[in-house]
Amino acid sequence: MRTSPRRPLILKRRKLSLQDGSASNSPARDEPDGESKGVPKQEHSREDKPRDRVECGAQKFPAGIKIINHPTMPNTQVVIIPPDADIQSIIEALTAKGRECGSNGPNKFILISSGGSSRPTGSAATQQTLQSKDETSTATKGARAADCQGGEKNLKQNPNKTVERAVLWPPHVNSIGGQEQEGNSSGDATNSGLNNSLTNIQWLGKMSSDGLGPCTVKQEMEKENQTPVQERIKTEEDSIPATATSSSLWQDSISERPPYSYMAMIQFAINSTEKKRMTLKDIYAWIEDHFPYFRYVAKPGWKNSIRHNLSLHDMFVRETSANGKISFWTIHPDANRYLTLDQVFKVSGSWEGKQVQQKRHIPELQKNTGGNSSNKTELQNARRKMKPLLPRVSSYLVPIQFPVSQPLILQSSLKVPQAMAQGASLSGSEVIRSSKRVRIAPKVSVLPSTEEPSSFLPTGPVKEKSHCDERPPPFAPSQPVKENNSQPGEALASFPAALCIKEEKEDSYPDKWLPSFPPVLSIKEEPVQSDEETGLLLPVPCVKREKHFTVLKSPPRGVSDTVIIKRRKMGRSRRKQHLVLPCSEEPVLVLPESCGSDSFRLASDLPFLQESQSLELSCSQEEGGPFKTPVKEMFCKLPVSSTPSKVPTATPPMGSPDSWRLAPIAKESSELDFSPVRTPQVPFTSLQENLDLLGFNSTPLKNSFDSPRQLLQTESNDMVSGPLTSSPASNPESTKQSSPKLPASGQTENQSLMEGLVLDTMNNSLSKILLDISFSGLEDDILGPEMSWSQFIPELR
DNA sequence: CTATGTAAACAAC
DNA sequence: GTTGTTTACATAG
Numbered sequence: 001m002r003t004s005p006r007r008p009l010i011l012k013r014r015k016l017s018l019q020d021g022s023a024s025n026s027p028a029r030d031e032p033d034g035e036s037k038g039v040p041k042q043e044h045s046r047e048d049k050p051r052d053r054v055e056c057g058a059q060k061f062p063a064g065i066k067i068i069n070h071p072t073m074p075n076t077q078v079v080i081i082p083p084d085a086d087i088q089s090i091i092e093a094l095t096a097k098g099r100e101c102g103s104n105g106p107n108k109f110i111l112i113s114s115g116g117s118s119r120p121t122g123s124a125a126t127q128q129t130l131q132s133k134d135e136t137s138t139a140t141k142g143a144r145a146a147d148c149q150g151g152e153k154n155l156k157q158n159p160n161k162t163v164e165r166a167v168l169w170p171p172h173v174n175s176i177g178g179q180e181q182e183g184n185s186s187g188d189a190t191n192s193g194l195n196n197s198l199t200n201i202q203w204l205g206k207m208s209s210d211g212l213g214p215c216t217v218k219q220e221m222e223k224e225n226q227t228p229v230q231e232r233i234k235t236e237e238d239s240i241p242a243t244a245t246s247s248s249l250w251q252d253s254i255s256e257r258p259p260y261s262y263m264a265m266i267q268f269a270i271n272s273t274e275k276k277r278m279t280l281k282d283i284y285a286w287i288e289d290h291f292p293y294f295r296y297v298a299k300p301g302w303k304n305s306i307r308h309n310l311s312l313h314d315m316f317v318r319e320t321s322a323n324g325k326i327s328f329w330t331i332h333p334d335a336n337r338y339l340t341l342d343q344v345f346k347v348s349g350s351w352e353g354k355q356v357q358q359k360r361h362i363p364e365l366q367k368n369t370g371g372n373s374s375n376k377t378e379l380q381n382a383r384r385k386m387k388p389l390l391p392r393v394s395s396y397l398v399p400i401q402f403p404v405s406q407p408l409i410l411q412s413s414l415k416v417p418q419a420m421a422q423g424a425s426l427s428g429s430e431v432i433r434s435s436k437r438v439r440i441a442p443k444v445s446v447l448p449s450t451e452e453p454s455s456f457l458p459t460g461p462v463k464e465k466s467h468c469d470e471r472p473p474p475f476a477p478s479q480p481v482k483e484n485n486s487q488p489g490e491a492l493a494s495f496p497a498a499l500c501i502k503e504e505k506e507d508s509y510p511d512k513w514l515p516s517f518p519p520v521l522s523i524k525e526e527p528v529q530s531d532e533e534t535g536l537l538l539p540v541p542c543v544k545r546e547k548h549f550t551v552l553k554s555p556p557r558g559v560s561d562t563v564i565i566k567r568r569k570m571g572r573s574r575r576k577q578h579l580v581l582p583c584s585e586e587p588v589l590v591l592p593e594s595c596g597s598d599s600f601r602l603a604s605d606l607p608f609l610q611e612s613q614s615l616e617l618s619c620s621q622e623e624g625g626p627f628k629t630p631v632k633e634m635f636c637k638l639p640v641s642s643t644p645s646k647v648p649t650a651t652p653p654m655g656s657p658d659s660w661r662l663a664p665i666a667k668e669s670s671e672l673d674f675s676p677v678r679t680p681q682v683p684f685t686s687l688q689e690n691l692d693l694l695g696f697n698s699t700p701l702k703n704s705f706d707s708p709r710q711l712l713q714t715e716s717n718d719m720v721s722g723p724l725t726s727s728p729a730s731n732p733e734s735t736k737q738s739s740p741k742l743p744a745s746g747q748t749e750n751q752s753l754m755e756g757l758v759l760d761t762m763n764n765s766l767s768k769i770l771l772d773i774s775f776s777g778l779e780d781d782i783l784g785p786e787m788s789w790s791q792f793i794p795e796l797r
Numbered sequence: 798c799t800a801t802g803t804a805a806a807c808a809a810c
Numbered sequence: 811g812t813t814g815t816t817t818a819c820a821t822a823g
Binding site: 261262263299301302304305308309 | 800801802804805
Binding site: 307311 | 812813814815816
């Protein structure tokens with residue numbers, strides 16, 4: 001292994017232990033070697049900034065609201081809200097309260113309506129509230145319009161671009177109100193706006209200013225932006241001092257490394273263009289333009305890293321122009337969440353603060369999760385917030401937010417449970433692992449085929465295919481075996497591998513993905529069954545995926561003229577993740593159970609959910625699996641057929657799926673525990689939404705749910721229905737309603753079920769959940785054997 | 798262990 | 811020299 005013939009042993013890098021000692025906290029890493037170059041960037045201690053607690057205390061809650069501590073969940077309160085109450089204001093008040101208390105006090109609130117179903121206002125109001133939180137986030141929107149178009153152009157090429165940029169900076173504040181409309185108005189609320197990107201360095205402002213207002217910074221930025229890039233450079237530097245207030249900020253921003261991973265930045269760049277493709281140079285340029293750090297501070301090697309990332313991650317697909325002379329980098333449609341910088345950018349000055357909070361909070365989570373995944377959990381949280389965390393943190397990834405409903409989407413959750421269920425054999429730890437795995441896309445290659453690809457996403461074998469492929473010829477076969485041995489959960493993991501397959505070597509195929517699959521499948525299938533057993537999960541996936549792929553892929557975004565270059569030869573690379581199938585399909589897995597809890601901490605769930613959710617943007621991470629970054633795209637692409645019926649892709653036809661799903665799941669759910677809380681059957685969120693949410697919304701709270709994707713719905717329904725027993729039928733789009741209002745309890749068919757909202761001030765998220773108020777049995781843990789929510793809370797009855 | 802970041806060797810152009 | 815790919819190692823969590 002390490003012996004690579006080629007590689008020169010370079011050990012320069014050892015950064016030294018020195019640093020360890022002294023180093024510091026932060027991102028020292030940038031200049032590891034201590035190269036001379038180092039710009040001494042100052043790291044500001046942004047972390048410490050005081051966070052405002054101001055607001056907190058005083059909020060008053062409207063009359064009629066009842067707040068009680070959750071019997072078993074720490075820091076969680078149940079808020080019974082009268083039907084006619086103004087949820088918005090309540091949420092705000094609770095948010096303030098939660099923040100005030102921080103990790104030490106109640107920071108999660110389960111909102112339930114004491115009364116009927118009426119849902120008065122609408123989503124609009126609620127949304128606003130939500131948005132309000134994000135204030136700044138919205139600000140960016142204004143810019144976006146301009147942005148979008150411009151984006152595509154290359155900076156270099158078009159001088160104009162600079163101009164455009166200028167535009168980008170919105171006056172900033174705008175806050176909530178009006179401007180946004182443009183973006184949103186277009187329709188999907190969330191999406192539309194989101195797609196466009198860029199607001200340059202906005203995040204910077206935020207970071208530095210933190211509590212203050214980003215305004216100054218932005219303005220400053222604006223100025224800068226207006227001048228042509230090159231000029232800017234100079235001027236900026238010089239001018240820095242000019243605006244006193246901002247100057248420092250500006251410097252900071254420059255010196256600070258953006259909290260995004262290269263992968264995320266590449267996505268931002270590519271997605272900033274209309275065609276969603278960009279040449280390498282343009283990517284460099286975009287990054288430099290939007291993250292001055294790279295222009296002024298970073299070592300030249302950052303470009304190498306960009307290239308490395310492009311090659312490494314399957315989500316990045318290289319296409320050549322018709323003439324073959326130009327190579328464009330694109331994001332695989334199935335993986336592209338269309339993340340853009342502005343989407344990620346959060347304004348509120350409080351990111352940092354939040355961050356801190358999160359950290360504090362984390363311990364708890366860890367406990368719940370059992371520890372292992374703690375890291376991940378953290379990451380997840382971070383992502384959720386989208387905030388740019390400190391550089392190295394998990395947040396690095398593209399921050400993805402999962403709003404509320406996501407749980408539905410998560411595939412992972414299901415899997416997990418299953419794993420648990422069946423695997424009784426598996427040790428807890430193993431289970432955890434599996435969960436982790438979920439997130440990653442399995443990159444593996446063929447070998448695994450034996451395994452079963454089926455498992456597909458969730459369990460996705462996290463590992464890189466590297467093991468597998470590594471040795472080209474001879475080993476290949478053997479390796480798979482190896483994997484199995486090595487990893488306990490293999491089965492779980494395995495499936496992905498198959499999918500992944502990269503054999504791609506064949507250049508012949510234009511479409512990289514498609515081609516690969518077939519072969520793979522063949523291989524895989526056999527094994528599949530066996531695998532399935534091991535991991536119940538698996539079964540579905542394989543086949544389906546492929547199909548999906550084909551379908552999905554087919555609609556390549558218009559690249560018609562360009563040729564996609566086949567993927568890299570795959571094989572071996574350690575990380576490359578191949579697309580596999582996006583798990584998307586599997587929302588199936590999703591499982592409800594995990595459900596609602598996300599906000600709660602579902603102990604077991606958390607890990608999964610979050611991870612999967614997270615997305616990162618990097619999808620890779622999770623979700624979908626293959627790509628780290630946000631993959632889910634698939635869903636979007638899916639034909640939005642009017643028929644709700646499901647999209648083929650999503651549902652796994654496989655007969656088995658259901659079976660496995662249901663059974664295990666059901667159990668699992670019980671295990672999971674959470675209590676009475678269950679995810680809503682109805683998929684209020686469509687996949688898309690989720691996607692959207694994932695990617696974009698800066699505001700966690702945002703509720704607007706767009707159109708529900710049939711797929712998801714269907715799947716989700718299925719899932720739900722199984723375990724929960726609720727009938728899926730209900731779900732259709734109706735679910736969409738965006739309003740945060742508590743849905744009347746009545747919605748669900750099952751009377752004992754009631755929808756509620758979970759406000760997690762730590763994560764700044766608002767999630768819908770289903771509460772089984774009559775529940776007494778399973779959830780005993782929480783309420784106690786005999787208790788039911790209705791008993792506990794008379795109003796519920 | 799995973800995800801990321803870095804550095805570098807190489808191969809094609 | 812640029813672009814792309816891949817390997818190896820470092821590091822934080």
